[in-house]
Amino acid sequence: MLACFTDHCGLCRATAIGYLFLLLFSFFISISTSCSNGNCQVLDSCSQPTDCGRGLYSGNCPALGKNQPFCTRGIATIPTSVIAGLPFNKYSWLVTHNSFSIVDAPSLPGVQRLTFYNQEDTVTNQLTNGVRGLMSDMYDFDGDIWLCHSFRGQCFNFTAFQPAINTLREVEAFLSQNPTEIVTIIIEDYVHTPKGLTKLFTNSGLDKYWFPVSKMPKKGEDWPTVNEMVQANNRLLVFTSVASKEAEEGIAYQWKYILENEAGDPGVKPGSCPNRKESRSLNSKSASLFLVNFFPTYPVEDDACKEPSAPLADMIGTCYKAAGNMMPHFLAVNFYMKSDGGGVFYDLDSMNGQRLCGCSTIAACQAGAPFGSCRNISISTTSPMTNTAGSFSGSVQFSTSASTVYYPNRLVVGLFSFPWMMFLL
Numbered sequence: 001m002l003a004c005f006t007d008h009c010g011l012c013r014a015t016a017i018g019y020l021f022l023l024l025f026s027f028f029i030s031i032s033t034s035c036s037n038g039n040c041q042v043l044d045s046c047s048q049p050t051d052c053g054r055g056l057y058s059g060n061c062p063a064l065g066k067n068q069p070f071c072t073r074g075i076a077t078i079p080t081s082v083i084a085g086l087p088f089n090k091y092s093w094l095v096t097h098n099s100f101s102i103v104d105a106p107s108l109p110g111v112q113r114l115t116f117y118n119q120e121d122t123v124t125n126q127l128t129n130g131v132r133g134l135m136s137d138m139y140d141f142d143g144d145i146w147l148c149h150s151f152r153g154q155c156f157n158f159t160a161f162q163p164a165i166n167t168l169r170e171v172e173a174f175l176s177q178n179p180t181e182i183v184t185i186i187i188e189d190y191v192h193t194p195k196g197l198t199k200l201f202t203n204s205g206l207d208k209y210w211f212p213v214s215k216m217p218k219k220g221e222d223w224p225t226v227n228e229m230v231q232a233n234n235r236l237l238v239f240t241s242v243a244s245k246e247a248e249e250g251i252a253y254q255w256k257y258i259l260e261n262e263a264g265d266p267g268v269k270p271g272s273c274p275n276r277k278e279s280r281s282l283n284s285k286s287a288s289l290f291l292v293n294f295f296p297t298y299p300v301e302d303d304a305c306k307e308p309s310a311p312l313a314d315m316i317g318t319c320y321k322a323a324g325n326m327m328p329h330f331l332a333v334n335f336y337m338k339s340d341g342g343g344v345f346y347d348l349d350s351m352n353g354q355r356l357c358g359c360s361t362i363a364a365c366q367a368g369a370p371f372g373s374c375r376n377i378s379i380s381t382t383s384p385m386t387n388t389a390g391s392f393s394g395s396v397q398f399s400t401s402a403s404t405v406y407y408p409n410r411l412v413v414g415l416f417s418f419p420w421m422m423f424l425l
Contacts (some may be wrong), residue, residue, distance in 0.1 A: 092355065
């Protein structure tokens, strides 16, 4: 060894470096080949999007120190594909808060949009990935009805997104292509044009799917079964925040049929689940649908992956108790694709598993089996992935606009810190 350092120092050094290189190379090869080509499961590290299995995509969560890409859930399990035929209010559904307020959505020509964003991909992709409820803010604007994320009941050019009919036509296309699916639209309503919403839904072609108010339970009874709704083609539920429109336009007043917790920061406070002021008490028996909001007042895209994990699961439990042991039917979130692994999809699986079959996850449910009869499953297969219509391998399809996103910044946060900006929720 001494001779090595005296006579052949350069050669020995090169040999040592070579061995070190081979060792490191073999180490990285072993990591990269540990799973690949669609074989990686939830939380597995991945070197490229196509490494992740069906229903997964490649993401990360820097807010939790997870900077390297790993596989996360990307598609909701449609509960009716596992256990079908029950009343609509026997299932839990994923809802996107401000579904239209999409990062990278083009702004009006020559206008820099100044507002917050709540989602990352198109409404079509949201529906394909298992979202079944859409929260939308509708305003009179520019001679039409627009989707705006605005304030003071007025839409401005810097808070406008697009005419509402564009998004509603996406919903119509989805319902047309998926004849057994049911979609709910919850409108924060600032439309004052007489019969404006009626004309909007008629022009979008969605009127043929309309679930009539006359069929909605008024005293907390069960809803019709999903099979009955499909057979009658009553596959679109629409709710408005304006009570008078139920009589004027036949659009259901939201808080007559839905119990709801407080939105924004009060709705994410641990151990607390207060009802929204417009809503009846959460333990009221006069409504048979229950909406849980879980998103902060000021959305921050990079932090969103922290929300649909343990805090969300804890809040579901808190709200379940506050509602007199009623499981939420709608779960509304920002950036629904963001998570530290299973995200909101795992929570939905758990909710539907408990309510449909008495199991910890819907993946353990067995159609036709007695309540409480659960299949043995592994953690990596907690989703049955029966929603093949939304299945994909690789990365989620986000909107493709090249517009610059100036969000969030100090100007926006400062402007939107005034109390009246709570209307943006």
